Amino acid sequence: MQELIRVAVDAMGGDNAPAEIVKGAVEALKASTDLKVILVGQKEAVQQELSKYQYDASRMEVVNATEIIEMAEPPVQAIRSKKDSSIVVAMKLVKNGEADAFVGAGSTGAVLVGGQLIVGRLKGVERPPLAPLLPTEKGASLLIDCGANVDARPSHLVQFAKMGSIYMENVMGVKNPRVAIVNIGAEEEKGNALVKETFPLLKACQDINFIGSIEARDIPSGYADVIVCEAFAGNIILKLYEGVGATLISMVKKGMMSTLRSKIGALLVKPALKTTLKKFDTSQYGGAPLLGLKGLVVKTHGSSKAVEIKNSILQCVTFVEQGMNDKIKAGIQAEEMK
Amino acid sequence: MQELIRVAVDAMGGDNAPAEIVKGAVEALKASTDLKVILVGQKEAVQQELSKYQYDASRMEVVNATEIIEMAEPPVQAIRSKKDSSIVVAMKLVKNGEADAFVGAGSTGAVLVGGQLIVGRLKGVERPPLAPLLPTEKGASLLIDCGANVDARPSHLVQFAKMGSIYMENVMGVKNPRVAIVNIGAEEEKGNALVKETFPLLKACQDINFIGSIEARDIPSGYADVIVCEAFAGNIILKLYEGVGATLISMVKKGMMSTLRSKIGALLVKPALKTTLKKFDTSQYGGAPLLGLKGLVVKTHGSSKAVEIKNSILQCVTFVEQGMNDKIKAGIQAEEMK
Known part of the structure; x- marks a missing residue:
């Protein structure tokens, strides 16, 4: 069996969390058998939403995170102080190799800062760009x-x-x-x-x-x-x-x-x-990847509905299957050696 | 009798010159009795177009200019070397007080450069902005x-x-x-x-x-x-x-x-x-004024038809009637004295 691609999803981020996020995650799981979804957020709320659906439970995990970073919070401070927020916990899964990618619809600033501070840049990448x-x-x-x-x-x-x-x-x-x-x-x-x-x-x-x-x-x-x-x-x-x-x-x-x-x-x-x-x-294309990080970080619209969340998660599958980060590393290093 | 507001129009500028420019000028003349139009360009071509219309000839003048600045020419060089181009000749009328305003649909670069080099900035204005x-x-x-x-x-x-x-x-x-x-x-x-x-x-x-x-x-x-x-x-x-x-x-x-x-x-x-x-x-609003010059310079779209030329010319009438340049001078200087 091929190894599953593990996507950590911020279940609490965006205007329609957790309902639409959970729904999108379930839909993504149905659309790809190569995928495992890790929903990160307030466990009870997430599980209540999950109970509405039928899905392959062996490829769905819920990881508890008690805090939520709000849209208006100063990002650097929020990432540093809210250690048990869904964004920080989900990104740490990527950093520790327990997930391959992160998808979130919450505060753009917090996702950008978290991507750089927690997931970290690929060697040689000066600045990771957001690319919708x-x-x-x-x-x-x-x-x-x-x-x-x-x-x-x-x-x-x-x-x-x-x-x-x-x-x-x-x-x-x-x-x-x-x-x-x-x-x-x-x-x-x-x-x-x-x-x-x-x-x-x-x-x-x-x-x-x-x-x-x-x-x-x-x-x-x-x-x-x-x-x-x-x-x-x-x-x-x-x-x-x-x-x-x-x-x-x-x-x-x-x-x-x-x-x-x-x-x-x-x-x-x-x-x-x-x-x-x-x-x-724009919703058909899923979210915007923050490129050049050690794992993939995808930011979707704050107003994302299930379809955007689903597309963003599936985008991660392609990204990882194509070995994108190795290709980016090779591309950047080729330049450096010139 | 009130003094007429004199607008020098580059008859040779833009994709539809001179036909649409001349047509627009004639229409503007009909729309405002406070206006005199000075068409600047190759006299024969301009007069041939003018011969198609009925208008108040006492408020329409043609000034000959043999050269044309093309869209692709480097602007600074073009303004300096083509002394007998329609843009340079028309702008000199403004500089010398023989016209109150300039309207042109030709090269944006040449109009911007000509505005600064020939018409000149109002005292206190650091940079004249183009404002559509x-x-x-x-x-x-x-x-x-x-x-x-x-x-x-x-x-x-x-x-x-x-x-x-x-x-x-x-x-x-x-x-x-x-x-x-x-x-x-x-x-x-x-x-x-x-x-x-x-x-x-x-x-x-x-x-x-x-x-x-x-x-x-x-x-x-x-x-x-x-x-x-x-x-x-x-x-x-x-x-x-x-x-x-x-x-x-x-x-x-x-x-x-x-x-x-x-x-x-x-x-x-x-x-x-x-x-x-x-x-x-966008065409309903006429052209974009280059503000902060000693006379008014208006740049209209290269693709302007008669209606845009007419609206741009009429915009000049309002501008001058409102004593805009005195107001701008006062506004800028009020700041300087603080």
Whole structure:
């Protein structure tokens, strides 16, 4: 029998914990026989939710953790002081080799800090980036970094490009992924100081398929597979993507409901529109991996429902099965030896 | 008789020059009796276009300029070497007091450089920001700076906030406009080095209504009237706004055309949807002013049609009528004396 891939899930994190988290974990377990789920949280609450479902109990474990880190808590302090919180206990399982991956929908700051302080960085990785998949017209692109490291240096961006490229190739199955750096114009001489310094370094990388600059306008059309940027810019891209999408879709709906004629039309249009817009739905891709750590850490939306939790857990299975961390280590070290 | 407001228009700039530029100028002239338009460009081509229309010839002048600055030319060099280009000639009219404002749809770089080198900064203004209006659910917000000054300093952002506030109050008629700084979280301690340094300075400004940070997600809903950011971030916001909007609208259209049922629905929905989506159309607001110069310089989209040119020209009339530059000078100097 193949060894199971063990994913520690923060059962208490996010707006819909523990109900949706537990539900998503059960669904993931059903979808993959290679998987073991370790639910970490207040044991009674978790077991009460679990009692609602039928599942393979031999691949489901509950580990007790009495504390919860709230969204508004300062992350560093929370990770240091709440030793029995679900995030800290679950991450320690990864650190100690009792789990291969962590999935959590709680405080982003706490997940980022915990990832670095508890799980720890792979040797050679300067900064672990948070890398969500953005839906595009053609599929999805990896945005790296979207919020882990503000005021990054050029060498960090180069590592982001490598790690992102390895991720898209191995986890998402994109052959020779196109890597681009976010810029305010297409020409090499454009950009701020960081981009101008980083551009030639990326151009010189022989192990990535660097296609140059990408203007934000061209992200939604799927012009590049790996979109490299500093975290402040990445966070703006991710949040604005969600914001413009939500506003436009709400305006389309309002427009459709504004006259009797359009209301009838809306009924006819709805099923086809739903299928199309699903392509632009971020939840289908699960969470954002924090790359470059000794174990995999995946952060999902605070508002995650069962489907996102399930997808995030299954993403971990692919990640571990592909031996991603060995590949990342090799990629980063190859560069160092040059 | 009141004195006419004189707007010098680059007749040769943009994808649709000179036809749409001339058409827009004629339409603006009809819409405002306070206006005189000076069309600058290759005289024959301009006059040939003009001959298609009826207009008040006493308020329309054509000034010859034999050269054209192309989109791809390095801006500084182009402005310095092409002394008889439409941009340089038109901007000199502003510098010499023969025109009050400049409107152009040509190379953004050349307009920015020309604005600074030829028209010149107002005393006390450190950097002139480019400030387009973004459509939101509630109306429009001013994005300042969207591309003129990468790697700006905190003191620049403070001036952007003041100038933007004065603009929204006087040109757009927003009382006590809400000013926010683009950030990656709502709390004061979040952000990159630039934002952390700028935040307390904005908080201390008594002449603006500073409401704190704005996450990119909240821009489309109209959470703030003046959105302050450094140009690299601003450029990402502007371009992504356009990109996500265009992609989503094209996907909605495709979705509606995908089945027979939805095609029939689309016919019924179309008129109502058009009205709603028009609110999210950037062209209605005319161009982006480059604030803080001795005369007004307005940059419109390269793809501008007559309606955008007309709106941009009319924007200049309001700007000058409101005595904007005196107000900006007063606002900046009030700060300096503190």
